[in-house]
Amino acid sequence: MQLPDPSDRLADTLRRRRQKLAQLIDFPVLLWSGGARSRNFPANTYPFRASSHFLYFAGLNLADAVIQLDGGRMTLFLDDELPGSALWHGEMPSREDIAAAIGADAAFPKSELRADGASVATVRVQDLGTLAEQERILGRSVAPPADAEGWDGELVGAIASERLSHDEGAIAALREATAVTVEAHKAGMAATRTAARESQVRGAMEGAILAHNMTCSYNSIVTVHGEVLHNEQYHHPLQPGDLLLADVGAETPGGWAGDVTRTWPVSGTFSPTQREIYDLVLAAHDRCIEKVRPGVEYREIHLLAAAVLAEGLVDLGILRGRPSDLVERDAHALFFPHGVGHLLGLDVHDMEDLGDRAGYAPGRKRSDRFGLGFLRLDRPLQPGMAVTIEPGFYQVPAILNDRKNREIYRDAVSWERLERFADVRGIRIEDDVLVTETGAEVLTAALPNPAGAIEEMVRGNVPAEPTAPPTSTAGKR
Ligand code: GLY
Numbered sequence: 001m002q003l004p005d006p007s008d009r010l011a012d013t014l015r016r017r018r019q020k021l022a023q024l025i026d027f028p029v030l031l032w033s034g035g036a037r038s039r040n041f042p043a044n045t046y047p048f049r050a051s052s053h054f055l056y057f058a059g060l061n062l063a064d065a066v067i068q069l070d071g072g073r074m075t076l077f078l079d080d081e082l083p084g085s086a087l088w089h090g091e092m093p094s095r096e097d098i099a100a101a102i103g104a105d106a107a108f109p110k111s112e113l114r115a116d117g118a119s120v121a122t123v124r125v126q127d128l129g130t131l132a133e134q135e136r137i138l139g140r141s142v143a144p145p146a147d148a149e150g151w152d153g154e155l156v157g158a159i160a161s162e163r164l165s166h167d168e169g170a171i172a173a174l175r176e177a178t179a180v181t182v183e184a185h186k187a188g189m190a191a192t193r194t195a196a197r198e199s200q201v202r203g204a205m206e207g208a209i210l211a212h213n214m215t216c217s218y219n220s221i222v223t224v225h226g227e228v229l230h231n232e233q234y235h236h237p238l239q240p241g242d243l244l245l246a247d248v249g250a251e252t253p254g255g256w257a258g259d260v261t262r263t264w265p266v267s268g269t270f271s272p273t274q275r276e277i278y279d280l281v282l283a284a285h286d287r288c289i290e291k292v293r294p295g296v297e298y299r300e301i302h303l304l305a306a307a308v309l310a311e312g313l314v315d316l317g318i319l320r321g322r323p324s325d326l327v328e329r330d331a332h333a334l335f336f337p338h339g340v341g342h343l344l345g346l347d348v349h350d351m352e353d354l355g356d357r358a359g360y361a362p363g364r365k366r367s368d369r370f371g372l373g374f375l376r377l378d379r380p381l382q383p384g385m386a387v388t389i390e391p392g393f394y395q396v397p398a399i400l401n402d403r404k405n406r407e408i409y410r411d412a413v414s415w416e417r418l419e420r421f422a423d424v425r426g427i428r429i430e431d432d433v434l435v436t437e438t439g440a441e442v443l444t445a446a447l448p449n450p451a452g453a454i455e456e457m458v459r460g461n462v463p464a465e466p467t468a469p470p471t472s473t474a475g476k477r
């Protein structure tokens, strides 16, 4: 494991975070990092990724570690390496060196950790092996964070409110993640010129991420079947008339995520029908980004995307009726069934492990409307928040061929007209946006999205070379 350079000032960032937490709660906290999960036999594990709540306060991707936070102090619990481990995994830095790097006030072997579960709060981890240890040491059960009550519930609320607005250290890390994400997309467009299959484009994109010693922040979507929203298959051949949808993001070693989607024509030229829908999705994307600033309700941004799409689909003859009526009836959701985006941070859907306790303002609940139920964020925007803006258009057979939908929206859709757009299976355009004090900064602005610029990049008429390192003024609006 590589310890951070002291010039990164990681320890100072972490100290400020735990001091802030101490202002919100007045009881001690234990946070587990989690352990590596086995794939097919115990020693062959999936890559380890620590819990985001642990990473937020401890900064390093340490397996099988626990931190105690109490009044702004941090104690690290981490066992010595097992005998023989260095042979296979190399020497770990000492517990004391790790503690110094993250600014812990004390460090002990984890085997010495004892706790009275009634007087300490925690957040339930994802992996069941660690959950068993968590419950054994605390001597009580630990509910999923969405249902946590008592001190655990207060802790979840405090962490959510702290993590909602990113500090300088987090923003710097998000800039690194988004810069590498942009580079991966450029590599994907360049690779399309010679690729015969989706998997080759995926390989180029993930290769660009791995080359920066980063990982993917979620399973990549690189597909000519963009109508499958989270398509994780990469075997399809690339045909000249296809659109390729790539939703790929980089994650820094500290766990901070990028999340970008571009959709490009395999041939380097959009067909007229692909271009019409692409320009419409881009109009929705641009209008939504223009609206991002503190105080604006994210739900209004989602509804703006719905309105722009509905109006454009009426203009194209695909939907029939008054756009506002169509949005009220959720007719736009036939083609745009997901939310316009979500929080972004240490998790690609930041703090989704907390259920809607981070994404939804207190007292708000998910709507059961077809057009709103998948909205992951329903809060007023505040400075320091990072969100994605990702409208799309999809022809999902499960939605469009559904008998009930056909009946409900019989008069709202021109099915005949829709057939003309058969070569548009799925288009999504997704960027990462930081809410500033006065407006917004598109963290991924270095990756163009107008159709003409996309075509030029795929054809290779503009260099798809590595993105320059981000600066504080990059992508400012
Ligand atoms: N990459 C998943 C999403 O965009 O939400």
Ligand code: MN
Binding pocket: 259, 341, 342, 388, 390, 430
């Ligand atoms: Mn996203």
Ligand code: MN
Binding pocket: 247, 248, 259, 260, 261, 430
């Ligand atoms: Mn995405």
